[in-house]
Amino acid sequence: MEHADLVILGAGAAGLFCAGSSLAQGRRVLVLDHARVPAEKIRISGGGRCNFTNLATGPDRFLSGNPRFAASALARYAPGAFVDLVDRAGITWHEKTQGQLFCDGKATQITDMLLDRMRGAELRLGTAIERVDRQAEGFVIKTPGGAIAAPRVVVATGGKSIPKIGATGLAYDLAAQFGLRLVETRPALVPLTFAEQDLALCRPLAGLSVEARIAHGGGAFHDALLFTHRGLSGPAILQISSFWRAGEVLTIDLAPGRDIAADLKVARGSRGKAQVATVLAQLLPDRLAQAVAAEAGLAQARLADQPNARLEALGARVNRWQVRPVGTEGYRTAEVTLGGVDTRDLDAKTLQARKVPGLAFIGECVDVTGWLGGYNFQWAWASADAAARAP
Numbered sequence: 001m002e003h004a005d006l007v008i009l010g011a012g013a014a015g016l017f018c019a020g021s022s023l024a025q026g027r028r029v030l031v032l033d034h035a036r037v038p039a040e041k042i043r044i045s046g047g048g049r050c051n052f053t054n055l056a057t058g059p060d061r062f063l064s065g066n067p068r069f070a071a072s073a074l075a076r077y078a079p080g081a082f083v084d085l086v087d088r089a090g091i092t093w094h095e096k097t098q099g100q101l102f103c104d105g106k107a108t109q110i111t112d113m114l115l116d117r118m119r120g121a122e123l124r125l126g127t128a129i130e131r132v133d134r135q136a137e138g139f140v141i142k143t144p145g146g147a148i149a150a151p152r153v154v155v156a157t158g159g160k161s162i163p164k165i166g167a168t169g170l171a172y173d174l175a176a177q178f179g180l181r182l183v184e185t186r187p188a189l190v191p192l193t194f195a196e197q198d199l200a201l202c203r204p205l206a207g208l209s210v211e212a213r214i215a216h217g218g219g220a221f222h223d224a225l226l227f228t229h230r231g232l233s234g235p236a237i238l239q240i241s242s243f244w245r246a247g248e249v250l251t252i253d254l255a256p257g258r259d260i261a262a263d264l265k266v267a268r269g270s271r272g273k274a275q276v277a278t279v280l281a282q283l284l285p286d287r288l289a290q291a292v293a294a295e296a297g298l299a300q301a302r303l304a305d306q307p308n309a310r311l312e313a314l315g316a317r318v319n320r321w322q323v324r325p326v327g328t329e330g331y332r333t334a335e336v337t338l339g340g341v342d343t344r345d346l347d348a349k350t351l352q353a354r355k356v357p358g359l360a361f362i363g364e365c366v367d368v369t370g371w372l373g374g375y376n377f378q379w380a381w382a383s384a385d386a387a388a389r390a391p
């Protein structure tokens with residue numbers, strides 16, 4: 001039987017990084033992946049430019065059953081360490097907004113850097129993982145090409161999002177097989193879908209992006225919101241999708257920092273002859289103003305004819321739009337999977353299963369899910385590095 005010191009399952013962000021960090025320990029490292037190409041998610045990340053970290057990374061930027069769990073790994077492998085690697089590889093980058101660092105060029109530069117860093121480890125692509133079993137001295141991994149024995153296994157097969165490019169629930173199946181608890185998984189950082197009656201406003205506005213503020217379930221975000229044919233998307237919505245649960249109502253401010261009812265009342269005093277839609281269009285993007293006025297039956301109405309109650313209702317529609325999404329676009333488009341391997345069953349320093357020495361879980365399969373903005377990759381690097389350093 002073939003032998004390795006460490007077998008890493010999954011050649012994605014976390015798996016490749018763990019392989020590179022493990023070489024420093026002098027280990028014989030083998031990385032297995034069923035895909036034909038490594039790190040497909042890096043390639044499509046950040047709109048093709050990979051938002052590879054966030055300078056504001058801290059445990060407060062993650063959702064988890066235990067928000068403090070990630071603190072140790074994140075503190076030991078900080079964003080600056082990854083930026084150093086990127087700099088040394090000659091990859092140029094820029095800060096887009098709010099600490100989000102993106103490549104100036106293609107995202108695949110990051111994959112190339114990771115592959116270069118793990119030279120010395122073996123990467124075996126197109127390899128299905130049939131079974132992982134425990135034996136007296138560690139583990140046996142069965143693949144169609146034969147069995148591999150190793151005292152250590154790191155599971156880095158990610159979450160369920162985007163099955164089309166190779167995502168599977170293998171990590172969760174293995175966790176369950178070895179007796180670890182799982183936190184219920186669901187798609188996150190994902191567009192929300194609406195019922196027919198709510199689409200009446202969204203559909204004509206499809207493609208329009210506006211600034212919005214949404215607070216829900218402990219998260220609060222002020223960012224762009226995008227109307228779609230099926231509901232809402234854009235950074236503000238993707239962020240809040242991680243905090244939203246089926247059946248809950250969202251309250252959305254489509255004009256943050258402006259009190260639309262108050263502004264309309266003031267305008268009624270000075271420009272009463274103007275149409276409601278015309279005045280609204282000075283306060284909001286034109287298409288949104290027209291749609292909101294039309295929906296209220298005020299497309300042609302004069303501002304002077306509107307009583308306070310009607311202007312207040314119009315203002316509430318904009319500043320406190322209440323909507324109950326019927327669902328999400330699901331794993332087909334979700335950027336990440338929320339939930340996963342329960343952190344109570346993992347050691348925060350080594351990411352190893354407390355009850356199964358030698359078996360670690362890293363990256364997205366762990367119940368540590370970052371906000372949008374480079375946090376998920378930073379968790380992949382940090383958790384991978386922590387597992388690699390395990391004595």
Ligand code: FDA
Binds near residue numbers: 014046
């Ligand atoms: P990852 O999914 O990267 O890798 C898992 C690997 O395991 C894959 O290579 C897969 O083929 C393999 N695998 C799965 N099942 C297997 C099986 N049964 N047998 C063998 N191999 C198997 N994050 C961020 O911080 N900044 C960003 O810009 C973006 N952008 C972004 C865009 C899009 C469209 C998506 C979908 C996601 C992002 N993300 C992101 C999230 C980020 O991509 C994600 O959190 C990390 O890739 C997770 O790294 P992992 O290594 O844990 O899993």
